[in-house]
Amino acid sequence: MTAGVSPSRTLGHVETVMGTAVSFVLYPGALSDTAVHSALARACRTLHEADQTFSTWKPQSPVSRLRRGEATIEELPTEVATVLGLCEHVKSASGGWFDPWAMPGGVDPTGLVKGWAAERALAELAQAGVRAAMVNAAGDLGVHGRPAPEEPWRVGIRHPWRVDALACVIEADAAVATSGAYERGEHLIDPNSGRPLTRAASATVTGPSLAIADALATALVVAGADEIGFVTALAGYDAYVISPDGSELASNGIRFVPSA
Amino acid sequence: MGLRGRVALFVVTAVIGLVAVLSLHTRASQLALPTAVQPASQRKQQPKSAPTSGSLSGSSQAVVLLARSAVGASEQYGYGVLSVRVTVRGNQIQDVTVTRLQTAEQYSQQLAAQVIPMLHSEVLSAQSARINGISGASYTSQAYALSVQSALDKLHVA
DSSP states (O other), rough: OOTTTTTOOOOOEEEEEEEEEEEEEEEOOTTOOHHHHHHHHHHHHHHHHHHHHHOSSSSSSSSHHHHTTTGGGGSOHHHHHHHHHHHHHHHHTTTTTSSSSTTTTOOOOOHHHHHHHHHHHHHHHHHHHHHEEEETTTEEEEEOSSSBBTEEEEEEEEEEEOOOOOEEEESSSSSSEEEEETHHHHHHHEEEEEEEOOOSSSSEEEEEEEEHHHHHHHHHHHHHHGGGGGHSSTTEEEEEEEEETSSSEEEETOOOOOOO | OHHHHHHHHHHHHHHHHHHHOOOOOOOSSBOOTOOEEEEEOOOOOOOOOOOTTTTTTTOOOOOOOOOOOOOOEEEEEEEEEEEEHHHHTTTTEEEEEEEEEEESHHHHHHHHHHHHHGGGHHTTTTGSSSEEEEEEEOHHHHHHHHHHHHHHHTTOOO
């Protein structure tokens, strides 16, 4: 790939943060290189700030202090209250299937934070005037604009049992979050028991907010396909569930791209 | 970060290309169960492209840039270990090949070993890429991207 000669100029970046890799794909449009790099730097800074604030692995992070009862929400950065407010919203909307307060070790908003941070990073790019962009926070994606006017973003959904294959491809115009039972050691805890349990092999949620979609996907892979209704009851949100027996269920708003 | 950015784009696109190539099976009403090992998809093998030196061999090009390569760190991913060798000429990636790939599932290793060497030619036609990103695929793409980045660090391409 020759640098800088593509007719439709694109730019990519991978940032290692939050214990994972977050990748960006940008179509800067008319924006100057300087402006694009500045926006990308700001986007990455939001990711690192979120990591500093919300990491449950850093003992001195505000959330770690909250979990130990060393600080109240009022004493912490306002983002903590914002995120916990979103968590409360998704807990209610999901009928309790997403419940950061039922996690072992104390309140743990991790199931929403990655999407929230990526959504904020994408907003930095959009506000800077980047024509189109995708942020992929280790499998939770947000998109802004379109690669070309007639060309929507196409997002592959990972096959739950084949590492290097896709279950399907869907069109995306905002957020796509997927949680899978293959994610070992993550936050797929059944709030009913406080123990790890997933009733779906994979759950994908699309919608306007990546923070909400991330949390809903976490909830739905635990709850299973029978509970898809708590997602579709939310305006603008859709879901695609692969059950342990291999059957698939998708709500009407999921736009599958036919296989070529 | 400009060059690194473009380099990273290659990586992103390469990973996308990998999955696009590997995912030729169509969505059916039922996905294959974990025990059902599907044969490798039939696909047309693309000839591996020779280093695209055209832009450097023009008569007006006074400086001859030698190809350099480095092996990136072995990166853990959810199902094994992966590392790549990156070859650059000047600031341009010429090739990315996998030097180490260990997976629990032999068939995916075989598939990946067949397909990854074809990535370079695949991504050169990035405009025709069928997908832009992958949802839920965190491990493999991370390992690939991080190993490429560490190789580029060794080559001081930054």
